[in-house]
Amino acid sequence: MELVENSPLDTGKIASLISTRDDMFLVWPIAKWPFDHRQWAEALDPGKGNVSFIIREGGKPVGHAALLNKGVPDTCMVSFLYLLPEYRSQGLGRRMVAALEDYAIHTFGAKRLRLVVRDYNSRALKCYLHCGFKETGRDGTLITMEKDLQEGIAGGQPAGAGDAL
Template identity: 25%
Template sequence: MITLQPFTKEDYAQLMEWVDNPAFLLQWGGPRFTFPLDERQLDDYLSWESPGRQVWKAVDPTSGRTVGHIELGNIDPRNRIGTIARVMISPDARGKGWGEQMVREAVRYGFETLHLHRIELRVFDFNNAAIRCYEKVGFQKEGLLRECRRFGDEYWSLWVMSLLRPEWLKQKQEEGE
């Protein structure tokens, strides 16, 4: 099972290597980042103040190799809501199930450690592999934010997806965990 460890300055070079074009940077980081991704932007990213926010690298416990990146942030303790964001799998590790494991572990942390009731995320409507991954974990599509991000002359749409604690608990029970 994948392990999530704190993302630190020592991980910058690898992440910057994975983000090799402006379109991919927008998919991963949203409009806050500009291409090329650099240390200054990542320093700023890690300094964002948000109680309970976790920024992780995902590590293959067998090899010790970093295979991904994920964030659980925008924690709203009053309403017990959090947001999964900035999910990325290393280009050479895609299609091997790491994304699902990584998202499952972030969800587990959100529900068990932070005692959240709802975890949500946004994903571009054309990112079918990510959508399938999120659906395997139990996320459901709630609505489409139509043409809400601009890339060059194109407008991209985002799905809002969520998973509620009772749904997650039921899924765990059905899986025998």
């Protein structure tokens, strides 16, 4: 599994992965359908410190993920996680989150990751719990989760090593 920066941002690469309305709803419930390139370009604007990644497995693009800068000190938002259906439920999601942690620590010096997940998305919720995220808030179906990177190990490096960068 490889995280490849989608830079310069090419929303066409994301559109070619998310091919059904149901999948789009899981990734981003308020996203327009069909895929709206402007909406995605705004949400992933690299000028605001956001990074979009294409997930590759065996050299083939199989998914997407993003780290967003929401202006919260030391905190990166993990967002827009997506794997093609045939690559799900095999532990790839956990490896993808571990790679995102590693990137966030070493590139941004992040001390915390945050994400949101819907309570009906059991597979994603289970994946995030396995990765060490803990629920910090709930609003209707929306669950906010966080992981303190100082407590764990990411990418084989002591957490917090990014402080030195």
